[in-house]
Amino acid sequence: MIPFVDLKTQYQTIKDEINSAVIGVLESSQFVLGTSVAAFEEQFAAYCGAAHAMGVSTGTSALHLALLAAGIGPGDEVITTPFTFIATASAIDYTGAKPVFVDIDPVSLTIDPALIEAAITPRTKAILPVHLYGQPADMDPIIAIARKHHLLVIEDAAQAHGAEYHDRRVGGIGDMACFSFYPGKNLGAYGEGGAVTSNNPEFARRVRMLRDWGTERRYYHDLKGFNYRMEGIQGAVLGVKMRYIEDWTEARRQHAARYDALLPKNKVLLPQAITCRRHVYHIYAVRHAQRDGLQSYLHDCGVATGIHYPIPVHLQRAFAELGYKAGDFPYAEQAANEVLSLPMFPELQKCQQDVVIAALQSWQP
CATH class of the missing domain: 3.40.640.10 (Type I PLP-dependent aspartate aminotransferase-like (Major domain))
Structure with a gap:
């Protein structure tokens, strides 16, 4: 895995x-x-x-x-x-x-x-x-x-x-x-x-x-x-x-760049790098309307993933007293239904990343 x-x-x-x-x-x-x-x-x-x-x-x-x-x-x-x-x-x-x-x-x-x-x-x-x-x-x-x-x-x-x-x-x-x-x-x-x-x-x-x-x-x-x-x-x-944080950050950014270049853009929406912002890729989250099916497929291919986050805070039962309802924040709700976090850490090896990329390339939504 x-x-x-x-x-x-x-x-x-x-x-x-x-x-x-x-x-x-x-x-x-x-x-x-x-x-x-x-x-x-x-x-x-x-x-x-x-x-x-x-x-x-x-x-x-x-x-x-x-x-x-x-x-x-x-x-x-x-x-x-x-x-x-x-x-x-x-x-x-x-x-x-x-x-x-x-x-x-x-x-x-x-x-x-x-x-x-x-x-x-x-x-x-x-x-x-x-x-x-x-x-x-x-x-x-x-x-x-x-x-x-x-x-x-x-x-x-x-x-x-x-x-x-x-x-x-x-x-x-x-x-x-x-x-x-x-x-x-x-x-x-x-x-x-x-x-x-x-x-x-x-x-x-x-x-x-x-x-x-x-x-x-x-x-x-x-x-x-x-x-x-x-x-x-x-x-x-x-x-x-602290002696290593910049090296680790650049490693994350290099892994993200490789995902950006090799993941199938016709199958998943990739995270966007925005001009004048340095993204440090704590999470590398792709998006797809069939997120749960994709997650299950990646698991079967030996790839661990995460979801950050499946329920936006305004729909959490803990904050029901605030009175928000589904539909109040459509972009947040859509993202919560679609995001899937792929393996991302400084020590991620190319061979490991290749498994992730190949799995996504072979997925048929």
């Missing part, structure tokens, strides 16, 4: 460096935050072109804390996309605010800026675009709309480490940005992890306090905070992986 992702192979290529870094944390006994996390935060902020990076426990906690640091709370509204992992909307809900959805652009599958202004109300406080699959959202018009209406922009960059928009890295474009370091991400921890980046020192200060029980000095709690701290071992692992 050609794996969808192969974390073991990547570990073997950096095993000695990882083991040394982990042993260093064990010997230092700095198991929560500490010097390894601080060093990684400095590296990651510089990589994103941001002044600050704050390591946290998960990508979801990064979203939650960014929204809280922005002052989002009960009665507020945050505009976002329904075609995303549920954590995007859940983090808004955690604050007591309401997620308000607008449809996606059918080419990029990211939020359509042309639809945002119509969704703004007096209760709107922020826009939360998602850089989906490694493809940056169209940020310039989003920023312009936000500034016009005095709103904040918080990037969901959980799938977009190293992605660029007009030569600017995601993570340093909006007021804050949120990353996940779940193991399968382009930059993955060996466990859970996340980060918030920002150029605003006050937002950075508030996130640091909120992740650690609302304190700047132990046992003096100025805010109602959380235990969302990054573990020392994860900071050490991520610090090692």
Whole structure:
């Protein structure tokens, strides 16, 4: 079976460096935050072109804390996309605010800026675009709309480490940005992890306090905070992986280019590379109206695949109280019915990719 992702192979290529870094944390006994996390935060902020990076426990906690640091709370509204992992909307809900959805652009599958202004109300406080699959959202018009209406922009960059928009890295474009370091991400921890980046020192200060029980000095709690701290071992692992992220990103892009060149365009719709955006291909998702049949056929051919995501958030039972119905966001719903994610990881071999390509070429819809 050609794996969808192969974390073991990547570990073997950096095993000695990882083991040394982990042993260093064990010997230092700095198991929560500490010097390894601080060093990684400095590296990651510089990589994103941001002044600050704050390591946290998960990508979801990064979203939650960014929204809280922005002052989002009960009665507020945050505009976002329904075609995303549920954590995007859940983090808004955690604050007591309401997620308000607008449809996606059918080419990029990211939020359509042309639809945002119509969704703004007096209760709107922020826009939360998602850089989906490694493809940056169209940020310039989003920023312009936000500034016009005095709103904040918080990037969901959980799938977009190293992605660029007009030569600017995601993570340093909006007021804050949120990353996940779940193991399968382009930059993955060996466990859970996340980060918030920002150029605003006050937002950075508030996130640091909120992740650690609302304190700047132990046992003096100025805010109602959380235990969302990054573990020392994860900071050490991520610090090692930072040395390789650009090589891994270029490998993903080369694999995507080879898929683009060799997959049968008369059978599936391929993801689109958009001018002035650097797609980092966390996911390589093709589309077909008979997606489920294609997935079953590829499985029989020994190819593992994924679906990201089969049900848009506005149709999830967990958010039924928002009152959305089928047909409200047709492009998001169509994408959810059609997308199929093919094997994509830096260590993907040509011989493995050839199996994927041959299977798709032989499929008869």
